[in-house]
Amino acid sequence: MKLILPLSLLALLSFSSSVQAQTAPASVQAATQGTATAQFKTSAVCDMCKTRIEKSLAYEKGVQSAVLDVPTKVLTVTYKADKTTPAALRTAVQKTGYDADELTADARAYNRLPDCCKKTNPVH
Numbered sequence: 001m002k003l004i005l006p007l008s009l010l011a012l013l014s015f016s017s018s019v020q021a022q023t024a025p026a027s028v029q030a031a032t033q034g035t036a037t038a039q040f041k042t043s044a045v046c047d048m049c050k051t052r053i054e055k056s057l058a059y060e061k062g063v064q065s066a067v068l069d070v071p072t073k074v075l076t077v078t079y080k081a082d083k084t085t086p087a088a089l090r091t092a093v094q095k096t097g098y099d100a101d102e103l104t105a106d107a108r109a110y111n112r113l114p115d116c117c118k119k120t121n122p123v124h
């Protein structure tokens with residue numbers, strides 16, 4: 001018994017230190033990186049939409065950059081992961097009047113868009 005106890009203690013110690021070694025890199029990564037990138041499919045159709053969405057997202061909390069590719073309608077957002085979430089960013093796109101992935105644009109904001117920016121139009 002006297003021999004077994006120190007051995008099991010040792011095993012316990014080495015186990016917990018290996019767990020620490022595994023979790024440490026992840027927390028370091030989060031602290032040093034902090035930024036994440038998300039992409040959303042929007043209903044943007046022209047350069048006016050691009051300007052509108054990018055400007056709107058730029059004012060969102062935690063957003064570092066927002067770039068919309070008009071031909072593919074894909075919005076790429078770089079944001080601080082501790083300040084905002086992809087869900088909040090999608091909501092921001094909706095409130096600007098555009099669809100974000102499977103989420104439909106806020107009706108009021110959409111109705112305020114100029115006719116050329118309505119999603120019934122093809123990309124132009």
Ligand SMILES: [Cu+2]
Pocket residue numbers: 044045046047048049050116117118
């Ligand atoms: Cu437009």
